[in-house]
Amino acid sequence: MDHPAPAAPPPLPVHLVTGGGSSPNLAHLLRSLAAARVVALDAEWKPRRRGSPAAAPAPLGDGTPLAPETFPAPPKFPTVTLLQVACRGGDGGEGERGEVFVVDLLAVPLADLWAPLRELFQRPDALKLGFRFKQDLVYLSATFAAALGRDAGFDRVEPFLDITNVYYYLKGHDTQKKHPKETKSLATICEELLSVSLSKELQCSDWSCRPLSEGQIQYAASDAYYLLDIFDLFQQKMTTEGTCSSTTELTSDRHCSSTVIECSSSGYDIYSGGYLMPIVTKYSEKILLTESDTKPRSSRRKEKLKLPTNAKCKDKVDCSTEWQGPPPWDPSIGGDGYPKFLCDVMIEGLAKHLRCVGIDAAIPSSKKPEPRELLNQTYKEGRILLTRDVKLLKYQYLASNQVYRVKSLLKHDQLAEVIDTFQLKISEDKLMSRCTKCNGSFIQKPLSLEEAVEASKGFQVIPSCLFNRNLEFWKCTDCNQLYWELMVERNELNRIII
Numbered sequence: 001m002d003h004p005a006p007a008a009p010p011p012l013p014v015h016l017v018t019g020g021g022s023s024p025n026l027a028h029l030l031r032s033l034a035a036a037r038v039v040a041l042d043a044e045w046k047p048r049r050r051g052s053p054a055a056a057p058a059p060l061g062d063g064t065p066l067a068p069e070t071f072p073a074p075p076k077f078p079t080v081t082l083l084q085v086a087c088r089g090g091d092g093g094e095g096e097r098g099e100v101f102v103v104d105l106l107a108v109p110l111a112d113l114w115a116p117l118r119e120l121f122q123r124p125d126a127l128k129l130g131f132r133f134k135q136d137l138v139y140l141s142a143t144f145a146a147a148l149g150r151d152a153g154f155d156r157v158e159p160f161l162d163i164t165n166v167y168y169y170l171k172g173h174d175t176q177k178k179h180p181k182e183t184k185s186l187a188t189i190c191e192e193l194l195s196v197s198l199s200k201e202l203q204c205s206d207w208s209c210r211p212l213s214e215g216q217i218q219y220a221a222s223d224a225y226y227l228l229d230i231f232d233l234f235q236q237k238m239t240t241e242g243t244c245s246s247t248t249e250l251t252s253d254r255h256c257s258s259t260v261i262e263c264s265s266s267g268y269d270i271y272s273g274g275y276l277m278p279i280v281t282k283y284s285e286k287i288l289l290t291e292s293d294t295k296p297r298s299s300r301r302k303e304k305l306k307l308p309t310n311a312k313c314k315d316k317v318d319c320s321t322e323w324q325g326p327p328p329w330d331p332s333i334g335g336d337g338y339p340k341f342l343c344d345v346m347i348e349g350l351a352k353h354l355r356c357v358g359i360d361a362a363i364p365s366s367k368k369p370e371p372r373e374l375l376n377q378t379y380k381e382g383r384i385l386l387t388r389d390v391k392l393l394k395y396q397y398l399a400s401n402q403v404y405r406v407k408s409l410l411k412h413d414q415l416a417e418v419i420d421t422f423q424l425k426i427s428e429d430k431l432m433s434r435c436t437k438c439n440g441s442f443i444q445k446p447l448s449l450e451e452a453v454e455a456s457k458g459f460q461v462i463p464s465c466l467f468n469r470n471l472e473f474w475k476c477t478d479c480n481q482l483y484w485e486l487m488v489e490r491n492e493l494n495r496i497i498i
Contacts, residue, residue, distance in 0.1 A: 010225035012086070014100045016217060018107035026108060029085070029101045033120050036087035038098075040129040040227035043136040044220055045078040046208040076296045077142040081106050081207045084224035098228060100221045106210065110147045121157045127280055129227045131163045131186045134287050141289060153294070158286030161279070163189065163227055166234045190226050193233055198222060201409055238279070323404050323421050328382045335382070339424055342383040344374060347406060350386060353415040355439055358430025362439055371395050378402050386418065432474070432483065440478025447473040447482075456482055 017025045033039070083105055088098040103113070120126060130136065141153035167189045187198040202219045329335035340360040343351040345367070354361035362383065364374060375395050378385040385392070385403045392403055404421065408414045419426060434441060447455065452473035456462050460482050474483045 010086075010100050010218075010221050012098055012100050012225060014102060014217060014221040016212075017101050017103040020109050021112055023108075025101075026112065029103065030116050032087050032089070032099055032101070033085070033116050035089040036120070036126050038088045038127050038129065038228065038231065039120065040084075040086040040224045040231070041133060041136070042084040042130065042220070042223045042227070043080045043140055044082040044084070044207040045080045045139055046206055047078075047204045077139050079146070079208070080136070080140045080143045082212075082220055083140070084220050086221075086224040086228050088228065100225050102212075102217050102220050104210075104212070105143065106208070110144055110152075114144055114148060114152055118154060121154055124159065124280070127284060128157050128160045129163060129231055130157075130160065131189075131223075131227065133157070133160070133162070134289075134293075137287055138289060138293055142294065145294075153289075155289045156286060159280045159284035160287050161231070161284050163230055165283075166230055167193065170233055170237060186223065186226075189230065194226060194229055196226070198226070205409055325422075327384055327422060328402060339422060340381065340383040341418070342374065342378050342381070342385045344385065344387045344389065344392070345369070346388045347386060347414065349411050350406070350414045350418070351439070352436045353411050354418065355434040355436045356432060357415070357419075357426045358433040359424065359426075360434070360439065375403075384422070435476035435479060435481055435483075437481050438476060438479040440476045447475060449473065452482055455480070 015025050015028060017023070017029050019026060021027075081104070083103040085101045085103065086098060087101075105113075121128065137154060137157060141155070145151075145153040163186070164184070167184060170193060184192075190196050190198050199219070202216055205216060207216070326333055327335070327339065329337055329339055331337050338360065340362070341351070341354060342362050342364070343354070345364060348363050351361040351363050362377075362381070365377060366373065369377075371392055372395070374385055374392070377383070379402065383402065386406050387403065388406055390405055393405060395403070404418075406414050406417060408417045418424070449471075452475075453462060455475055462482070475481070476483075
């Protein structure tokens, strides 16, 4: 089975939009919005933990904070700090190159953006694309209303096409039936339709911190850009099928509108003449925000997740994200003094980093383990379960407080966090003492070049360029994998742990 290729940065120039009315990139964005016929939209905001306070309202366009009496109490919604826009002008077809903008809402006066965005959202000749965009619109509307006044929100987006519906259309799903309850993620949709892998490592990064990293900018731009690529597949399928009447409906309307120009099997261009009119008329929908959408609602789901009042484990559950020790290897509670971890599937890369510094770090015994399987392995092997999944914390009572939620996103930072949290003592003689492939131990004595060549026969090829270098070879006692040590690797590990 072919694995999807990692997502490259968008092949279009990415414009980071900052500054006020004199900003060239802001002027470029406004011109593109006015000319756009197909626009892909996405938004980012700082992830909020339970119980965190609402963000303060953004300032006016001139940077002056609003006086308290001039605005109502801000809704308890996250403040949108980044808006991604990928747009195409002309006829909106594949041939149009298009452009991608990453708009820094903390650095652009919202007063300069409100009218152009509102016009774009309601323009009938511009088709808007999004992935479950209603929540983004709610937060975006609340952000503008908090900064500019109650009437400065957004109440609708039309015509709109949800990429989720496009996905089910392209997969031949019977649209007379309801879509599956568990909707696909955008990463999964891109993987299945485009054979590209969208890394979501930065999804929960702090989008309110400035400056934005290059990785954040490219990540944000990709989420909007690939919506256009998916729309291209939709266009191709419609063109190939030839007739409007033979296509599977994306909406509940079972009849082709009289305003739709009849397509012919001779290859009618669906964008000619009326541009996007056939698609807009036949397949689009609209997002309408009601008054109830602008008011935060207490989550019923949270109530369902609460343990019954008579649950025996009630008093033992502690969902704190801070480690409260002692770890199971602590000699004071009968441990052997040797740290051991289990990294769940979300952070398997951290396991390799821990092994590089000599720490016993296992991965789940199955590819898609259930929470109880993870906790059972943790308990039996006396390990600490490392995870990014906050939901696993509620199962801590099954493994005597042996679950720790890693807060950092990048692997090097995660390694430093674990070393600091558990006060791990890393010495130079432990570096590269475990197999990064299987977690096994190396033989105590390094192999000579001749011994390594003999050990590699029929199993592993040693590059000939290494024969004239003064290297030490090591062999894993469990999986027989051969390693050779370069000083640059050891220096890099020293830099991480110091």
